[in-house]
Amino acid sequence: xxxxxxxxxxxxxxxxxxxxxxxxxxxxxxxxxxxxxxxxxxxxxxxxxxxxxxxxxxxxxxxxxxxxxxxxxxxxxxxxxxxxxxxxxxxxxxxxxxxxxxxxxxxxxxxxxxxxxxxxxxxxxxxxxxxxxxxxxxxxxxxxxxxxxxxxxxxxxxxxxxxxxxxxxxxxxxxxxxxxxxxxxxxxxxxxxxxxxxxxxxxxxxxxxxxxxxxxxxxxxxxxxxxxxxxxxxxxxxxxxxxxxxxxxxxxxxxxxxxxxxxxxxxxxxxxxxxxxxxxxxxxxxxxxxxxxxxxxxxxxxxxxxxxxxxxxxxxxxxxxxxxxxxxxxxxxxxxxxxxxxxxxxxxxxxxxxxxxxxxxxxxxxxxxxxxxxxxxxxxxxxxxxxxxxxxxxxxxxxxxxxxxxxxxxxxxxxxxxxxxxxxxxxxxxxxxxxxxxxxxxxxxxxxxxxxxxxxxxxxxxxxxxxxxxxxxxxxxxxxxxxxxxxxxxxxxxxxxxxxxxxxxxxxxxxxxxxxxxxxxxxxxxxxxxxxxxxxxxxxxxxxxxxxxxxxxxxxxxxxxxxxxxxxxxxxxxxxxxxxxxxxxxxxxxxxxxxxxxxxxxxxxxxxxxxxxxxxxxxxxxxxxxxxxxxxxx
Amino acid sequence: xxxxxxxxxxxxxxxxxxxxxxxxxxxxxxxxxxxxxxxxxxxxxxxxxxxxxxxxxxxxxxxxxxxxxxxxxxxxxxxxxxxxxxxxxxxxxxxxxxxxxxxxxxxxxxxxxxxxxxxxxxxxxxxxxxxxxxxxxxxxxxxxxxxxxxxxx
Numbered sequence: 001x002x003x004x005x006x007x008x009x010x011x012x013x014x015x016x017x018x019x020x021x022x023x024x025x026x027x028x029x030x031x032x033x034x035x036x037x038x039x040x041x042x043x044x045x046x047x048x049x050x051x052x053x054x055x056x057x058x059x060x061x062x063x064x065x066x067x068x069x070x071x072x073x074x075x076x077x078x079x080x081x082x083x084x085x086x087x088x089x090x091x092x093x094x095x096x097x098x099x100x101x102x103x104x105x106x107x108x109x110x111x112x113x114x115x116x117x118x119x120x121x122x123x124x125x126x127x128x129x130x131x132x133x134x135x136x137x138x139x140x141x142x143x144x145x146x147x148x149x150x151x152x153x154x155x156x157x158x159x160x161x162x163x164x165x166x167x168x169x170x171x172x173x174x175x176x177x178x179x180x181x182x183x184x185x186x187x188x189x190x191x192x193x194x195x196x197x198x199x200x201x202x203x204x205x206x207x208x209x210x211x212x213x214x215x216x217x218x219x220x221x222x223x224x225x226x227x228x229x230x231x232x233x234x235x236x237x238x239x240x241x242x243x244x245x246x247x248x249x250x251x252x253x254x255x256x257x258x259x260x261x262x263x264x265x266x267x268x269x270x271x272x273x274x275x276x277x278x279x280x281x282x283x284x285x286x287x288x289x290x291x292x293x294x295x296x297x298x299x300x301x302x303x304x305x306x307x308x309x310x311x312x313x314x315x316x317x318x319x320x321x322x323x324x325x326x327x328x329x330x331x332x333x334x335x336x337x338x339x340x341x342x343x344x345x346x347x348x349x350x351x352x353x354x355x356x357x358x359x360x361x362x363x364x365x366x367x368x369x370x371x372x373x374x375x376x377x378x379x380x381x382x383x384x385x386x387x388x389x390x391x392x393x394x395x396x397x398x399x400x401x402x403x404x405x406x407x408x409x410x411x412x413x414x415x416x417x418x419x420x421x422x423x424x425x426x427x428x429x430x431x432x433x434x435x436x437x438x439x440x441x442x443x444x445x446x447x448x449x450x451x452x453x454x455x456x457x458x459x460x461x462x463x464x465x466x467x468x469x470x471x472x473x474x475x476x477x478x479x480x481x482x483x484x485x486x487x488x489x490x491x492x493x494x495x496x497x498x499x500x501x502x503x504x505x506x507x508x509x510x511x512x513x514x515x516x517x518x519x520x521x522x523x524x525x526x527x528x529x530x531x532x533x534x535x536x537x538x539x540x541x542x543x544x545x546x547x548x549x550x551x552x553x554x555x556x557x558x559x560x561x562x563x564x565x566x567x568x569x570x571x572x573x574x575x576x577x578x579x580x581x582x583x584x585x586x587x588x589x590x591x592x593x594x595x596x597x598x599x600x601x602x603x604x605x606x607x608x609x610x611x612x613x614x615x616x617x618x619x620x621x622x623x624x625x626x627x628x629x630x631x632x633x634x
Numbered sequence: 635x636x637x638x639x640x641x642x643x644x645x646x647x648x649x650x651x652x653x654x655x656x657x658x659x660x661x662x663x664x665x666x667x668x669x670x671x672x673x674x675x676x677x678x679x680x681x682x683x684x685x686x687x688x689x690x691x692x693x694x695x696x697x698x699x700x701x702x703x704x705x706x707x708x709x710x711x712x713x714x715x716x717x718x719x720x721x722x723x724x725x726x727x728x729x730x731x732x733x734x735x736x737x738x739x740x741x742x743x744x745x746x747x748x749x750x751x752x753x754x755x756x757x758x759x760x761x762x763x764x765x766x767x768x769x770x771x772x773x774x775x776x777x778x779x780x781x782x783x784x785x786x787x
Contacts, residue, residue, distance in 0.1 A: 054728075054732065055732050057731050058732045058733055059733075059736075061687065061688070061689055061729075062687070062688040062689060062733055063689065064688075064733055064736065066736045067732065067735075067736040070735070071735045093684045093689045093690045094689065120721070120725065121683055121687065121719040121721055122680075122683075125680075265671055321696075410647070475648055481743075
């Protein structure tokens, strides 16, 4: 049997014990009472016999049967006697006699009690014998009568004792254990509480158990303390790591910003140099030698610009600000333009340079032509740079084609020095060249391949390389592209034709070189140019109510930047003066444009942008569009 | 009864000077006597007890015996039974009382005095009785035989 409570168990044991004890003691009591009753019957019988002894003796002495029967009936008159026999022995005076009587009910399984009967007048004269059998019925009745109260008393005492014992056990044992169990419920591994026992249980097994449990609690407490301490320490470490991470990110951002700023700062004067060189080379009156020097200067400046652009791209990528644009373009023309510059370089090094576009490659695609060109230029530049004999093969082939998509492989294979296998892995890492001696021998920032990889991946492509040192290197990249239409491309590729109208254009530009460049470009296209030194000057021009057809606005200017100026123009009010031409077309001029910047500029009210250094064709297109807007299309 | 007692005492006082030496009731021997025709010479003490206490109703020779007693409160009776059984006279009385209680007791017939006893024994050959010491010669003349003597020194 199973009990939920210890006290029920104790009660069950007690009840069982009480039952067993009651049974056993009842049987014993019955036995004892039977013995007592037997003895009692015997003694009563003996007493009775003693009482009739003289009568019986007299009866025998006088051989008087009537008297004998009187004595016998006297004995049978009590229930304790069952049967009586009075026997007189024969002698010289008497022939003897035998009398007997039996009680009307009962039985006599027990021994018969005999009594010798002597003569009353002579103790030595044996007259006969009196034999009496006690009555069993009397004995059992007597046993019964005495046993019932005894047994009832015994059972009562046993049950009361067991009940008292059970209560005592309940109070002394079960209840403390129940309390213990309740206390146990409230104690958890981390609590400072301890189990408590009453004094009388402290020394025994339960006490040992509770002590053991309390010790266990101490240990878990200690363990928890250690764990908490560890947690705190780990939290500290984590916090420190967070701080370090934030610091590192901040440092990286500072670095990127620094690189961006620096490249911008370098690019601005370099744009000036390139612009000026371009103008100088247009002059037909210069000597050939001067022209040659100017050419070298221009190509050096272009190389420098490439390096700076790389750094700028890198910093943009670091800052996650590099954006890929998707437009339809003529792949054949783009590749031709891109590789054109390498013809002369290859020739100068006495290398062959072949470009092959497979026939099945579609002409018009949708991707970012600028970035593709950048990667191609980078890879071809490297190939030519590291090749001393043989040449470079450029091949474009188609991998997959569907109605809207195409996957192309661009491959640049050279017969150059090759790359050791162990260096290939770090080839695409930033600032890595095969080894530092390479940098010394061939120059370069080491950023080119890293940027190429990032660009290809930004366009969802893959880039790879195989190389055999001494034999050559094979770079390739795969790009998924959309399929473009010829129509859109042709619109953008029209040649520079003279503008239909002469426009009056306001240019807000603080850097003098840039002022000269844009003025020259615009004047070459036949337009009237008014330069404003800064934003305030531009606004003053506008409020003086002179008419302009459009505005070119540098983003960064001292006093007031392009954004602020644009906002004032669009609001139509500046320093309590009204601006008439609130809807005038504003074209932003900026060095590096991120999506955020673009959104900011548009929000400030600019219409479009041109990136610096200014591309003449783009400038022409923008003006052409403006003329169409102002005066209607042709 | 009172008259009888007085009479006995008176008679005793008259007879005493003529009595045989030592025939005092208090100290003298007591003789158990039978009729000579009973043809008994002597009896044992046990036989005497049996005959006087109702155990035997016959003499040893088979003849019917009938015992005669003295008055219940007489000195001779007291002396006789006490000396014969060694028990107190009250025990003897109790014995008879027990037997009489059942209704079928037959104690010896009580006679008035020694003379009555002698007279009875003289005339009845079945009789047996006891008397204070008499002269055996005189008794023999009356046809009485002394069969047992009690208290003879």
